[in-house]
Amino acid sequence: MKRVFPAIALLFLVMSGFVASDTLRHVPNESFSTGEVLKYKVHYGPITAAEAVIDTSPTIQYVNGRPCYKATVYGKTTSSFDFFIKIRDTWQSYIDTAAILPQRSFRNIEEGNYRKRETVDFNHYTKTAAVEMKKRNKDKHTAAHKIPANVQDIVSGFYFLRTQNYDRLKVGEKITVKGFFDEEVFDMVVTYGGRETVSTKVGNIRAIKLVPKMPSNKLFKGEDAISVYLSDDNNKIPVLIQANMFVGSVKVDLYEYKNLKHKMYLAKN
DSSP: OTTHHHHHHHHHHHHHHHHHTTOSOOOOOOSOOTTOEEEEEEEETTEEEEEEEEEEOSSOEEETTEEEEEEEEEEEEOTTGGGTOOBEEEEEEEEETTTOOEEEEEEEEEETTEEEEEEEEEETTTTEEEEEEEETTSOOEEEEEEOOTTOBOHHHHHHHHTTSOGGGOOTTOEEEEEEEETTEEEEEEEEEEEEEEEEETTEEEEEEEEEEOOOSOSSBSSTTOEEEEEESSSSOOEEEEEEEETTEEEEEEEEEEEOOSSOOOOOOO
């Protein structure tokens, strides 16, 4: 009898562990999967200033015991623009395949002489984020932060927006996503702007317009300075980003894509 009660207690602990491990939300996703590659040209006015690539690793990764998409955004200035400022940035997110939440994020920033490496490990059960950061000529910085439920990093936040059903929204309606960036929690408020046909380097594409609210800053002209266009199909890939800045305009234009989950159709002229 003395051996029975510890065995029952152990059984309850194991069962409670299984229950706890499955308390994350579940977000239906029919828009993306492994192996997707998207390539962009970044134009500053008439100048091609940079290139960017968004890719999803062809294999599933495991972080915190959960299967994840490994999504990576690479950005670099062109050789001609390196004269002004040389940029080589990498942003990465390990996105939970079921919850579409970041389990880990990574940034390696190289912009001129500025250097920053940051890793954030998310624990969505305890609602904490552990940050490890290193800047050039500075000691390593570590910190723990409280985070709200279903918080996103920047990269996973855009993937989450690709899972949404925009047929249910009216023009002007807003989506609010909790975000965590630079060790701060913020509200990412995105306004649905309806449907448009946009011109890209791969052709004319019927698109869903989203306008993320920008905080007051010295770069962008107003809180609605950026417009993001997702393909109006089952993929919902970013096909065009336009930004109005105080010193000109920036356009991020899709020019190549591979391994989409669904066929993408170009708009008829």
